Amino acid sequence: MVIEERIFEPPTLKGLRIDFSRQVVSSDELSVQINRLKAAQLADRRDALFAGEKVNVTESRSAWHTVLRKPAELQPPNVAADMLKAKSLANEFRSKKRLLPGNKAVKDVVILGIGGSLLGPQLMISALEMTQTDTPLFRCHYIGNVDGHALDAVFAVCQPEHTLFVFVSKSFTTIETQMNANHCLAWLAKSAIAPASAKAQFIAITANRAAAVAWGAQTDLTLGFEDWVGGRYSVWSSVGFPVMLACGVDAFEAASYAAHMVDQHFAVEPLDRNLPVLMACYELAAMNRGENARCVATYDERLAKLPDYLQQLEMESLGKRVSLNGQPAHAAGPLVWGTVGTTGQHSVFQWLHQGLQKTPIDFFVCAKPDHAHSSLHRSMLANCLAQAQALFHGRGLNETIAVLKSQGLPDVEVERLAPHMTFAGGRSSTLFMLPRLNAFYLGAILALYEHKVFVLSVAFGSNAFDQYGVELGKIAAKLIDSAIENPNQTTGLDEHTAAQLAWLRRQ
Numbered sequence: 330m331v332i333e334e335r336i337f338e339p340p341t342l343k344g345l346r347i348d349f350s351r352q353v354v355s356s357d358e359l360s361v362q363i364n365r366l367k368a369a370q371l372a373d374r375r376d377a378l379f380a381g382e383k384v385n386v387t388e389s390r391s392a393w394h395t396v397l398r399k400p401a402e403l404q405p406p407n408v409a410a411d412m413l414k415a416k417s418l419a420n421e422f423r424s425k426k427r428l429l430p431g432n433k434a435v436k437d438v439v440i441l442g443i444g445g446s447l448l449g450p451q452l453m454i455s456a457l458e459m460t461q462t463d464t465p466l467f468r469c470h471y472i473g474n475v476d477g478h479a480l481d482a483v484f485a486v487c488q489p490e491h492t493l494f495v496f497v498s499k500s501f502t503t504i505e506t507q508m509n510a511n512h513c514l515a516w517l518a519k520s521a522i523a524p525a526s527a528k529a530q531f532i533a534i535t536a537n538r539a540a541a542v543a544w545g546a547q548t549d550l551t552l553g554f555e556d557w558v559g560g561r562y563s564v565w566s567s568v569g570f571p572v573m574l575a576c577g578v579d580a581f582e583a584a585s586y587a588a589h590m591v592d593q594h595f596a597v598e599p600l601d602r603n604l605p606v607l608m609a610c611y612e613l614a615a616m617n618r619g620e621n622a623r624c625v626a627t628y629d630e631r632l633a634k635l636p637d638y639l640q641q642l643e644m645e646s647l648g649k650r651v652s653l654n655g656q657p658a659h660a661a662g663p664l665v666w667g668t669v670g671t672t673g674q675h676s677v678f679q680w681l682h683q684g685l686q687k688t689p690i691d692f693f694v695c696a697k698p699d700h701a702h703s704s705l706h707r708s709m710l711a712n713c714l715a716q717a718q719a720l721f722h723g724r725g726l727n728e729t730i731a732v733l734k735s736q737g738l739p740d741v742e743v744e745r746l747a748p749h750m751t752f753a754g755g756r757s758s759t760l761f762m763l764p765r766l767n768a769f770y771l772g773a774i775l776a777l778y779e780h781k782v783f784v785l786s787v788a789f790g791s792n793a794f795d796q797y798g799v800e801l802g803k804i805a806a807k808l809i810d811s812a813i814e815n816p817n818q819t820t821g822l823d824e825h826t827a828a829q830l831a832w833l834r835r836q
């Protein structure tokens with residue numbers, strides 16, 4: 330194999346380089362996977378996705394996130410209007426044309442949401458904030474979990490009258506986000522902010538505008554989007570408002586533009602040069618080898634939230650055992666997990682190098698940092714490249730023996746230690762090389778993964794756009810919540826839960 334044949338730098342992606350050359354897959358195997366996708370009618374399914382057809386068959390709606398990143402003049406008017414309102418509102422806050430009640434300037438922004446309603450904004454803001462040379466206009470805080478510790482930590486550092494809350498929930502019924510928002514209202518009330526003014530400190534972002542109105546969100550502070558925008562694909566909609574607010578509308582637009590470039594690439598590029606298709610093919614080949622997990626290793630602290638983001642995107646989309654027609658699916662997606670750079674090398678990389686289960690790795694690295702500590706960056710680059718190389722080649726027994734001998738160890742020690750110090754190698758990896766981190770490259774990466782997920786769903790025969798798997802636990806949680814409040818209520822509790830509740834009550 331000629332290495333260059335597996336390295337891609339599409340001109341429209343401005344130097345983003347994707348290096349598949351360490352994928353342990355023969356060209357024949359790659360063709361097998363591509364043919365498998367052709368047989369599954371990938372091209373037709375892809376066209377249906379882009380045309381806004383109802384590809385989400387269980388919920389009977391489209392998954393038309395690609396239209397959100399088209400230029401405004403090519404969007405349906407209602408979509409363009411929603412995006413324009415979000416951008417205008419962000420600009421008003423950024424320019425201080427809009428202030429909080431009592432003419433108070435916004436100092437802190439608390440983003441309330443969970444899953445797709447939080448992870449996208451959190452990833453983008455945390456990544457881009459550290460690339461900006463200017464001091465951020467606002468401090469951003471993220472509340473997803475239903476945990477008072479997290480809320481208290483935020484309340485401890487914010488001033489009520491200077492805090493803007495962004496309440497993001499597609500359904501506007503997600504219990505965690507509702508509860509957190511109501512606790513934030515209570516916190517404002519405690520500081521003597523009148524209820525009417527308190528609601529004026531909330532931006533509501535939802536596809537269920539009626540529910541936002543019923544909750545008391547102000548119309549001018551409510552940003553809508555369409556119900557065909559899936560939660561984990563929603564950062565491109567007005568769910569991206571916190572990104573516009575924190576990083577600027579230009580940054581959001583650069584990310585959207587890059588995602589649109591990826592859409593165009595995915596739509597027209599031949600399958601054997603089509604990046605999302607290739608990403609999917611390498612994953613399918615890994616699964617054929619029994620490698621059912623993938624590690625995301627970001628050699629850049631600013632991308633620390635990328636593994637969490639991809640985990641939801643991939644596992645909520647592909648964790649399905651049933652196909653579109655209700656029959657068993659061909660397969661489900663792998664476990665996705667991750668870590669940041671050299672930190673991970675001192676924890677999980679032992680398992681990656683010498684564990685029994687081989688696991689492919691997606692590495693991310695930026696050629697140029699946005700800091701001035703050049704030796705740190707050199708070390709970051711060296712570590713990333715070294716890990717990819719070492720995982721791929723390993724080190725055989727003979728080589729290990731030679732290394733130990735060269736260190737002057739006695740033969741008996743060499744024999745004792747050599748098996749522990751050999752590495753099987755053969756670990757596949759893809760290296761995503763960014764010229765530097767900015768909104769454009771981040772947007773491109775997210776869209777590449779979105780489409781990879783779609784391609785895998787076509788291969789598996791499953792629906793990437795529903796998430797019924799999260800429902801059963803929610804139903805149980807409701808019943809158990811009311812049983813905690815009312816000990817006579819035992820409906821829905823099995824004997825394990827009953828015993829666990831009894832212990833909790835005794836504490």
Ligand code: F6P
Pocket residue numbers: 443444445446497498499500501502503506560561645796799
């Ligand atoms: O966990 C299920 C889920 O529906 C995700 O798909 C979604 O991103 C998240 O909950 C939040 O939902 P909502 O935006 O409706 O509050």
